[in-house]
Structures are given as C-alpha cells and as structure tokens.
Amino acid sequence: MKIKRIWRELIEFLKMISTGNRKAVPAIVADGWSRATLPFISLYFSAQILNRMLAGDYEACVYSTIVFLTLQFGIGILERACFQFTEALAENCDRTIRQRMASKAFELSYEEFEREETMDSIRRADNSSRGSGGVGDQIVVTCHLFQETFAILYALIFVGMLFFKSDTGENFFVNYMGTVLLLVIYVCVIIFNGKMGKKMMDTQIEVWHKNDHNNAMFSYLVTEFLNEKNAKDMRIYRMQEILGEKFVHFGGEGVKVYLESSQKTGKYSGAESFVNQLAAGAAYLFIGIKAYSGAIGVGDVLLYAGAINQAVRNINNLINEASNFSYRASYLKSYEEFLSRPAMSYDGTLPIEKRGDGNYEFEFHDVSFSYPQAEEEVLSHINLKFEIGKKLALVGRNGAGKTTLIKLLCRLYEPTSGSITLNGIDIRKYNYKEYTEAFSVVFQDFQIFSMPLNENVSSGTETDEERLGEVLDEVGLKERVEQMQEGLRTHLYNNNGAGVDISGGEAQRLAIARALYKDAPFVILDEPTAALDPIAEAEIYENFNRITANKTAVYISHRMSSCKFCDRIAVLDHGKIAEFGTHEALLKQGGIYAGLYTTQAQYYEKNETPRNVQNMCL
Numbered sequence: 001m002k003i004k005r006i007w008r009e010l011i012e013f014l015k016m017i018s019t020g021n022r023k024a025v026p027a028i029v030a031d032g033w034s035r036a037t038l039p040f041i042s043l044y045f046s047a048q049i050l051n052r053m054l055a056g057d058y059e060a061c062v063y064s065t066i067v068f069l070t071l072q073f074g075i076g077i078l079e080r081a082c083f084q085f086t087e088a089l090a091e092n093c094d095r096t097i098r099q100r101m102a103s104k105a106f107e108l109s110y111e112e113f114e115r116e117e118t119m120d121s122i123r124r125a126d127n128s129s130r131g132s133g134g135v136g137d138q139i140v141v142t143c144h145l146f147q148e149t150f151a152i153l154y155a156l157i158f159v160g161m162l163f164f165k166s167d168t169g170e171n172f173f174v175n176y177m178g179t180v181l182l183l184v185i186y187v188c189v190i191i192f193n194g195k196m197g198k199k200m201m202d203t204q205i206e207v208w209h210k211n212d213h214n215n216a217m218f219s220y221l222v223t224e225f226l227n228e229k230n231a232k233d234m235r236i237y238r239m240q241e242i243l244g245e246k247f248v249h250f251g252g253e254g255v256k257v258y259l260e261s262s263q264k265t266g267k268y269s270g271a272e273s274f275v276n277q278l279a280a281g282a283a284y285l286f287i288g289i290k291a292y293s294g295a296i297g298v299g300d301v302l303l304y305a306g307a308i309n310q311a312v313r314n315i316n317n318l319i320n321e322a323s324n325f326s327y328r329a330s331y332l333k334s335y336e337e338f339l340s341r342p343a344m345s346y347d348g349t350l351p352i353e354k355r356g357d358g359n360y361e362f363e364f365h366d367v368s369f370s371y372p373q374a375e376e377e378v379l380s381h382i383n384l385k386f387e388i389g390k391k392l393a394l395v396g397r398n399g400a401g402k403t404t405l406i407k408l409l410c411r412l413y414e415p416t417s418g419s420i421t422l423n424g425i426d427i428r429k430y431n432y433k434e435y436t437e438a439f440s441v442v443f444q445d446f447q448i449f450s451m452p453l454n455e456n457v458s459s460g461t462e463t464d465e466e467r468l469g470e471v472l473d474e475v476g477l478k479e480r481v482e483q484m485q486e487g488l489r490t491h492l493y494n495n496n497g498a499g500v501d502i503s504g505g506e507a508q509r510l511a512i513a514r515a516l517y518k519d520a521p522f523v524i525l526d527e528p529t530a531a532l533d534p535i536a537e538a539e540i541y542e543n544f545n546r547i548t549a550n551k552t553a554v555y556i557s558h559r560m561s562s563c564k565f566c567d568r569i570a571v572l573d574h575g576k577i578a579e580f581g582t583h584e585a586l587l588k589q590g591g592i593y594a595g596l597y598t599t600q601a602q603y604y605e606k607n608e609t610p611r612n613v614q615n616m617c618l
C-alpha cells in the first residue's frame with residue numbers, strides 16, 4: 001500500500017511540475033538515467049578493457065577505450081545539462097509556488113483570510129514551499145528516485161549475467177545453489193534495510209515535528225533581533241537579555257533533539273552497514289568461486305563486485321529516498337490544500353455605475369454582525385444612511401464597533417443579518433473589485449510599503465506626477481519629498497539599507513495622500529491623524545474639507561475637535577447607534593457625545609494649552 005501511495009504521490013507531483021514546464025519530466029528522467037548510467041559504463045568498460053588486455057587483444061582494447069570515453073563524454077554532457085536544468089527548475093518552481101500562494105491569499109475574502117485556520121494553512125503551505133518540504137527539494141529527491149531505479153535495473157542485468165556465466169567444468173550445483181543463496185541473502189538484506197530505513201525516517205520525522213516549535217521560535221527571535229524597529233525598545237528595556245536567553249534556550253533545545261535523534265539513527269545506520277558488509281562478503285565469495293572455477297575473468301570480478309555493490313547501495317538509497325519523498329509530499333499537500341481553498345464565498349456581477357456627480361448612496365438596513373467564532377454581537381441592528389456629499393463622524397469608546405462598521409461597508413466582512421445597499425441595491429450584487437473602486441480609506445493600521453514613494457501613493461507603477469505633487473502638497477509633504485535625493489522616486493524604508501526612513505507622522509500623511517490620489521467618491525478616515533502634531537492635524541482637516549467638499553466622507557476620531565467639521569455625528573455604544581445628530585444638537589442633548597467632548601475640552605483648558613493650538617484643536 002505504501003508503494004502504491006508513493007507511486008500515486010510521484011505521479012501527482014510530476015503532473016504538478018509539468019503543468020509549469022513541459023520539459024520538466026523528461027529532464028528529471030534524463031538526469032536520473034545519466035547519473036545511473038555513468039558508473040555502470042565505467043564498470044562495464046573497465047572490466048572489458050582489463051579482460052582484453054589480459055587476453056593480449058590490444059586492438060579490441062583500444063576500440064573499447066574509445067567507445068568508453070565517447071560514451072562517458074556524451075552521457076557526462078547530458079548529465080551536466082540535465083543537472084543545470086533541474087537546478088534552475090527547482091529554483092523556479094519554488095518562486096512560482098510562492099507567487100501562486102501570494103495571489104491565492106488575495107483571492108480569498110478578507111474574512112476567510114483573517115481566520116486562524118487560514119493563517120495556519122498559509123503557514124503550513126509556506127513551509128511546504130521552502131524548508132522542510134520545498135518543491136525544489138522534492139525535484140532533487142525525484143531525480144534521485146529515478147537515478148536509483150535505473151541503477152537497480154542495471155545492477156540486476158549484470159547480476160543476472162553473472163548467473164548465466166558458467167563454465168562447462170564448473171559444478172552446476174555450486175553455481176545454482178550459490179546464486180539462490182545469494183538471492184535469498186539479498187532479499188533478507190533489502191527487507192532488513194527497509195525496516196532500518198523506515199525507523200531512521202520515522203526518527204527524522206519525529207525530530208522535524210519536535211523541532212517545529214523550536215525552529216519557529218528561533219527564526220522569530222533572529223528576525224526580531226535584526227529588526228531595526230525593535231532597536232529602541234530593546235535598548236531601553238534591555239530586552240536583548242531576555243530575548244538572548246530565549247534565543248539560547250530554543251537553539252539549545254533544537255540541538256538537543258537533533259543529537260538525540262542522531263544517536264538513534266546512528267544505531268540504525270550502523271546495523272544497516274554491518275549487514276551490508278556481511279552480504280557483500282558473501283557476494284564476493286561467490287564471485288571468487290566463479291573466478292576460481294574459470295567461469296569469469298579478472299575483469300569480470302571487478303564488474304560483478306561493482307554491480308553488486310551498486311545494487312545494494314541503490315536499493316538502500318531508494319528505500320530512504322522514497323520515505324523522504326513521501327514525507328515531503330505530505331507537506332506539499334498543505335500547499336495544494338491552500339490553493340484549492342474556495343475564493344470569495346460569493347461575488348456579484350454588477351458593475352458600479354460610473355457617475356461624475358459622485359451620487360453613491362450607501363445605507364445600512366438593520367445590520368447586525370458578530371465575528372466568526374464569537375458569540376457576542378459587535379454591531380446590533382444598525383440603521384444608517386451615508387448621505388451623498390455629507391460628512392459623518394463616527395464616535396465611541398474603544399471596542400464600540402466603529403472599525404467593524406467600516407469593514408462591513410468596505411465588504412471586508414458580511415453582515416450576520418440585515419443588509420447594506422448602494423443606491424438601493426444590495427452591495428453583494430456588485431462585483432467586488434468594482435465595488436472597492438468606490439472607496440478611499442485610511443485605516444488605523446495603514447501600511448506604507450518598502451518601495452518607491454510615488455508607487456506607494458499611486459498604488460501602481462504609472463504615476464501622474466502632477467497629481468502626485470498636488471496631493472503631497474495637500475498633506476504638507478511636498479517640501480520634505482523635494483529634499484529627498486531621489487524626490488518622488490525615493491525608495492522608502494529599508495531596501496537593503498538604501499531606502500529612506502520616514503517618521504510615523506510622515507507615513508500617516510503619505511497614507512492620506514494615497515487616499516486623496518485615488519479620488520474615490522467615498523472617503524473613510526479611521527483615526528487618520530493620530531500620529532500628527534496638532535498643527536499638522538489642523539492643516540489636514542482644513543485641506544480635507546476643501547478636497548472632500550463634494551464627496552461622502554466618514555471620520556472616525558477620538559479627537560472630538562475633528563467632529564465639529566462634520567455634518568452629522570453618530571455615537572456608537574456597545575454596537576448600537578446611541579446618539580445621532582449635529583455637533584450642537586448632541587452637545588445640547590448632554591449624552592455620551594457631550595460627555596466625551598467636555599472631558600477633552602476641560603483637559604485642554606486645565607493644561608493651559610497655548611491659545612492658538614487650542615483653537616485649532618477645538
């Protein structure tokens with residue numbers, strides 16, 4: 001059954017790699033064949049040349065040498081070419097697989113992507129694309145499987161020839177019994193080696209699994225040590241000491257497990273090699289008898305001893321490599337499993353109506369939502385209309401559900417009940433890619449990537465530089481960018497040490513610039529100015545009111561001052577809209593909003609903030 005399983009896995013694997021490159025399978029087979037053939041050519045011709053030399057047939061000797069060298073040269077070239085091809089193929093497959101994984105990750109819905117189970121599956125699949133079960137490594141193992149299979153076939157042919165080479169004077173019984181005995185011995189050796197090989201592989205698999213956690217922690221710690229973003233905290237809190245201890249601990253644990261397993265595998269491989277030597281001794285004895293009886297020449301002794309040696313070695317290797325292949329295939333399954341995950345559970349087909357007037361009206365109808373695997377509702381019976389061209393402030397304590405509401409609006413999650421409509425049509429009916437065109441969002445945990453500044457803002461390789469200049473000006477970054485050596489093309493962050501670092505506030509401004517550059521009809525800002533100083537914040541809001549004049553916008557902010565700019569304020573409390581109205585109306589109402597607002601106002605007064613800043617903040 002195991003052989004059947006490995007065979008099936010091998011066929012699946014070959015199919016998988018041949019879809020990417022049609023030459024892959026022929027190259028792997030040719031690689032295995034050429035590697036297996038070379039030592040047998042050597043054996044065969046050395047024996048032939050020696051026999052002919054001893055027989056004094058020098059002409060035949062020269063002829064054999066020429067054939068030998070020609071074959072050796074030709075097959076040697078083929079072997080090199082195949083080796084280089086399969087090496088490049090292995091490297092290429094690793095990359096392709098990682099690319100496919102990245103594309104797949106973005107085909108999944110955000111909800112699916114964020115789930116713990118998906119994350120686990122990504123981690124396992126990522127492991128399978130490199131490290132323990134990499135496709136590249138699997139290609140190398142497959143080449144070995146072919147090499148060993150061909151080598152065993154050659155060896156069997158030669159050993160078979162040895163049996164039939166009997167001299168007329170030779171005792172048929174000795175020949176016959178000797179061969180049968182030898183066969184029995186080797187069958188026993190193969191069974192024994194198979195068992196040892198399995199034990200070794202089981203021990204190795206056990207070690208790999210036992211060390212999964214140690215290895216993961218060890219690589220995590222290495223990454224953290226080398227991450228420049230950690231350097232400050234590590235110095236101030238002397239984190240390097242505790243991290244260093246953990247580093248030593250996990251490294252040591254890993255080595256301990258490894259040593260334990262080496263002891264075990266050492267015992268098995270010792271037993272394997274002892275039995276092999278015994279069997280080889282028996283084989284050499286048999287060859288000796290045949291040579292003594294005159295059935296074979298001196299050269300043949302070399303040939304058959306070499307063939308037997310090759311047979312044993314390759315049978316052992318094949319057994320080990322087959323287990324190795326099967327183990328790696330189990331890792332590769334997680335990659336296939338990840339790729340076969342369904343993309344979005346549902347995607348509509350309707351395109352978004354292209355409207356110059358920006359009249360896109362979104363509305364929540366009795367929307368409730370709870371996170372998968374969470375019992376409590378985060379949002380409960382929300383009814384809310386985002387009026388076209390108006391600005392709405394979403395206010396509430398931490399955890400009130402503000403960001404969740406935005407995620408539902410952006411279709412990152414689907415409501416548990418109720419519906420959200422765009423111009424009266426359920427948003428699920430729209431094509432998702434088209435739907436996202438309607439939004440410019442600055443998330444709280446926005447990301448600026450380590451790539452050129454212009455590409456970060458335009459989210460593409462083609463940038464309208466004039467427009468880019470305008471938006472950078474609007475967020476107050478124009479001068480800063482002009483000072484950078486490569487201006488708009490400056491590579492941000494590390495870029496192997498050649499990038500430019502920007503501050504948290506500058507990054508936030510860039511994220512806002514990106515949202516402005518997109519020029520979508522609906523703008524959402526989730527704590528967009530948290531990292532900005534009060535003056536920069538006031539500038540941004542001033543500009544925003546101008547830039548978003550005709551757009552529909554939602555602001556989420558803990559700075560109540562920014563809510564004053566909005567037409568309406570919705571106060572979320574425990575997943576419900578507790579208050580809704582204008583700034584003045586809510587202040588009069590004396591509820592949650594009034595409480596939050598006056599608390600902040602008092603704080604500024606008590607701390608005697610300079611008057612000009614106070615004016616900007618409140």
Ligand code: ADP
Nearest residue numbers: 371374378396397398399400401402403404405
């Ligand atoms: P706010 O933006 O108002 O601070 P959020 O919408 O981020 O609040 O979170 C609302 C609640 O939902 C919080 O209790 C938070 O812990 C929970 N929550 C947020 N994201 C997730 C998630 N991915 N899985 C489970 N619970 C979440």
